[in-house]
Amino acid sequence: MSDRVLPYLPDDISNKQIPILVVDDLRDNLDLMEALLVSEGFEVVHLIPSGQEALEFLETHRDIGVILMDMMMPGIDGHEMCRRITTHESTRHIPVIIVTGGALRHNEAVQKSFAAGAVDFVTKPINEVELFMRIHSALALYRERVIRHHKTRELRESEEKFRVTFDQAPVGIAHVNADGRLLLINRRLCEMLGFQERELIESSFPDLCVPENRDVHERELKKSVEQGLEYHGFEIPLVHKDGRIIWTKLTLSPMKDAAGVPKYFIHIVEDITERKNFEDNLRLSATVFEGSTEAIIITDARANILRVNSAFTAMTGYADHEVVGKNPRLLKSGNHHEEFYRAMWATLSSTGQWQGEIWNRRKNGDIFPAWLTLCAVRNSEDKITNYVGISRDITLRKEAEERLSYQASHDALTGLPNRARFHDRLTHALARAGRDRHEFAILFLDLDRFKVINDTLGHTVGDFLLQGVTKRLLGGTRESDTLARWGGDEFIILLESIRGAEDAAVAARRILDVLAEPFSVQGHEVFVSGSIGISVYPRDGEDVQALLRCADIAMYRAKDSGKNDYQFYESTMSTGGLERLKLEGDLRYALKRNEFVLHYQPRVNINTGLIVGAEALIRWDLPDRGLLWPLDFIPLAEESGFIIPIGEWVLRTACLQCRKWQDAGVPHPRVSVNLSTHQFKKDNLTSTVDRILKETGLSPGLLELEITESAMMENLEKAVATLQGLAELGVNVAIDDFGTGYSSLGYLKRFPIGALKIDQSFVRHIPSNIDDTAIAMSIISLGKTLNLKVVAEGVETQEQLTVLRNYQCDEAQGYLFSQPVDADRMTEFLVNPSGLNLSDLFEQ
Numbered sequence: 001m002s003d004r005v006l007p008y009l010p011d012d013i014s015n016k017q018i019p020i021l022v023v024d025d026l027r028d029n030l031d032l033m034e035a036l037l038v039s040e041g042f043e044v045v046h047l048i049p050s051g052q053e054a055l056e057f058l059e060t061h062r063d064i065g066v067i068l069m070d071m072m073m074p075g076i077d078g079h080e081m082c083r084r085i086t087t088h089e090s091t092r093h094i095p096v097i098i099v100t101g102g103a104l105r106h107n108e109a110v111q112k113s114f115a116a117g118a119v120d121f122v123t124k125p126i127n128e129v130e131l132f133m134r135i136h137s138a139l140a141l142y143r144e145r146v147i148r149h150h151k152t153r154e155l156r157e158s159e160e161k162f163r164v165t166f167d168q169a170p171v172g173i174a175h176v177n178a179d180g181r182l183l184l185i186n187r188r189l190c191e192m193l194g195f196q197e198r199e200l201i202e203s204s205f206p207d208l209c210v211p212e213n214r215d216v217h218e219r220e221l222k223k224s225v226e227q228g229l230e231y232h233g234f235e236i237p238l239v240h241k242d243g244r245i246i247w248t249k250l251t252l253s254p255m256k257d258a259a260g261v262p263k264y265f266i267h268i269v270e271d272i273t274e275r276k277n278f279e280d281n282l283r284l285s286a287t288v289f290e291g292s293t294e295a296i297i298i299t300d301a302r303a304n305i306l307r308v309n310s311a312f313t314a315m316t317g318y319a320d321h322e323v324v325g326k327n328p329r330l331l332k333s334g335n336h337h338e339e340f341y342r343a344m345w346a347t348l349s350s351t352g353q354w355q356g357e358i359w360n361r362r363k364n365g366d367i368f369p370a371w372l373t374l375c376a377v378r379n380s381e382d383k384i385t386n387y388v389g390i391s392r393d394i395t396l397r398k399e400a401e402e403r404l405s406y407q408a409s410h411d412a413l414t415g416l417p418n419r420a421r422f423h424d425r426l427t428h429a430l431a432r433a434g435r436d437r438h439e440f441a442i443l444f445l446d447l448d449r450f451k452v453i454n455d456t457l458g459h460t461v462g463d464f465l466l467q468g469v470t471k472r473l474l475g476g477t478r479e480s481d482t483l484a485r486w487g488g489d490e491f492i493i494l495l496e497s498i499r500g501a502e503d504a505a506v507a508a509r510r511i512l513d514v515l516a517e518p519f520s521v522q523g524h525e526v527f528v529s530g531s532i533g534i535s536v537y538p539r540d541g542e543d544v545q546a547l548l549r550c551a552d553i554a555m556y557r558a559k560d561s562g563k564n565d566y567q568f569y570e571s572t573m574s575t576g577g578l579e580r581l582k583l584e585g586d587l588r589y590a591l592k593r594n595e596f597v598l599h600y601q602p603r604v605n606i607n608t609g610l611i612v613g614a615e616a617l618i619r620w621d622l623p624d625r626g627l628l629w630p631l632d633f634i635p636l637a638e639e640s641g642f643i644i645p646i647g648e649w650v651l652r653t654a655c656l657q658c659r660k661w662q663d664a665g666v667p668h669p670r671v672s673v674n675l676s677t678h679q680f681k682k683d684n685l686t687s688t689v690d691r692i693l694k695e696t697g698l699s700p701g702l703l704e705l706e707i708t709e710s711a712m713m714e715n716l717e718k719a720v721a722t723l724q725g726l727a728e729l730g731v732n733v734a735i736d737d738f739g740t741g742y743s744s745l746g747y748l749k750r751f752p753i754g755a756l757k758i759d760q761s762f763v764r765h766i767p768s769n770i771d772d773t774a775i776a777m778s779i780i781s782l783g784k785t786l787n788l789k790v791v792a793e794g795v796e797t798q799e800q801l802t803v804l805r806n807y808q809c810d811e812a813q814g815y816l817f818s819q820p821v822d823a824d825r826m827t828e829f830l831v832n833p834s835g836l837n838l839s840d841l842f843e844q
């Protein structure tokens, strides 16, 4: 008797069809009862002779509507049976009528039957009318019990279904009364807000709102009542237990009683935080997209344009409706080969990004350079869904770079390539000639009597004359020749395509001829002639220095021999040969004999007027000749290779000196050391510097190495690697003589350097020479752009200092502050800067 679900009682079943169970130990009694019941029309009567059998029978017969139970039976008697039936889950709905004889006469026995659960009793001898009446009323009770049982069960099931739906709903649900008190809360709402159900129940819903929104809830409840709304929704932020804001969409729906008064309000709470954040992000992205000063294109995976921003329209001239749906190739300038675009797409698809300079075309046909960053956007399955292109018009930067590069490589007065540019061309010519095995010549031209003209007729006439000479020289040379201004009244010409020395002679004669005619300058008729020295590759030399030196020597010989002529170089002309040999011999022993000394020139911060370090400059104290300046022996040391041990000595001596300053606690103990091209090119430079720093114990940050611009530009890739190595040591690097070389600005960005030193040739003519001043200023602004310190060399006048300060140059050195001095004097300056009288200079 385990299943407590009762069979259904069909609506149309009559009492007579409901089975009746009679239990009596006497066969006669059973038969009598059966006869009575059958005669009355009861259709199903079960007769069982003992209590035990009756219990077993009931296990399989669930449809019994009433039990007539004899009281006195052997084994389990009527009372006990009654107790068992009325207390068991599956039988307690069956009314039991006790059938009794004499025992009923005792009031106590009747009480006992009722106490055991019987609903009625009949006495023997049986009164038929009474019996049937009691059976009918017991069956009525039975019917009521079965129906109640099923109703209760259905109710329970429906409640269960509701509870499951309520709890498992994917949205938060709560019942809230008119005062805002939470009456019922589902699990999702608890999870959403991080509370246990017991923490929320009976609490106040407004307390879950962010403080400034508490009255919103009350207002909406009121609105719902006043306007009789079935339901209405609004967005409201709630507070999670951990303090987070949970954005929700809250839908209110009043549950009314019969009188139409709301008993409580059903709250449906949807978490819309993700959507809100997404919307916020979308708004943010849209603002960035539209507000960006960089042009942005978004395409689909097939590179068809989906959107462009207003900066794009401003940059290209295309409105969005003119480009949407098209391919960005409509911006193609035609300046790049297909290979360029292929490589770009290959990088983009393999790395997801591409960055670089690109030439594009505006709607009006103008071509312009842009700095473009392309990114591929991938979805969660790693498939490319979009491309985003962000670009910036770099026309102005390009122009500035080109201007600077032009200024750095051309002479301002004549517009001719300058010395640095010529040097560059000559280097290329040497490489080509070495490869193709052909000859070429250098013609070194110095104008005769120019100084006299300049001094007597003035600089302006001198300048016009130089421009006139330039014009004639250009007329007298071929396009394949390179004509450059070497400086002052010196010009130099590279003749690349000659068949032999004869051709060079013809060219030299032609040049002398074009100069022969008088020049008319500002109303003066002026005559100039020239002296030309010629050197020929490979006969006179196989490197730049040798060829230039030979042409120079030959030019002096031409001058000596009466001017207005040309001379080829001849080996006997090297008058300095013997001298040079002696010097080279002395150089060999100079280090051993301890003949080198270092002088130091203070470097000054232009803003504060404080000394911020010193540049070490080598001097050679030759017993029989006195102090020699670097330019007298450094080139020789470079040629002979002695520069390497000498350079190491300089580095070690300067580091030791700086270490002494550091130990003595002087302010700003910082030293700059010049590196020669040879040193810079040596593979072991970084390890040498590292070793010397370790030997001397100097902090790397106190050492600066000055490397000339031309040394760096000789082999750019190697230079980048060497500079990287030095930067890793923590040593600072400055580019020396900046502005004289032919800098690749692209590389400059890649050099890990800290400072640019403006060459003194530009500083010297500040502010009188507009071009030199402009170059110095360009270098300062380039330094600012690249975040490099700019140091001006050779500052000699207060005027130069003022101009440099106005243009925000950072540091300066020069005779205005001090000549290079020996170490003791420099130490005094560092300890007591007032010895330099800097305050006077900086107060002005």
Ligand SMILES: Nc1nc2c(ncn2[C@@H]2O[C@@H]3COP(=O)(O)O[C@H]4[C@@H](O)[C@H](n5cnc6c(=O)[nH]c(N)nc65)O[C@@H]4COP(=O)(O)O[C@H]3[C@H]2O)c(=O)[nH]1
Pocket (backbone or CB within 6 Å): 601, 616, 617, 618, 629, 630, 631, 634, 647, 650, 674, 675, 676, 706, 736, 737, 760, 793, 794, 795, 796, 813, 814, 815, 816, 820
């Ligand atoms: N007219 C003028 N000149 C000024 C003024 N202030 C400083 N100077 C001079 O300008 C030169 C500056 O050094 P630099 O450009 O590195 O040019 C240096 C540097 O390239 C090279 N040098 C000097 N010492 C060393 C060294 O130890 N190793 C190497 N490799 N080169 C060195 O020799 C060059 C010449 O050195 P110095 O004759 O000592 O000449 C120094 C300095 O005495 C000024 O106001 N007006």
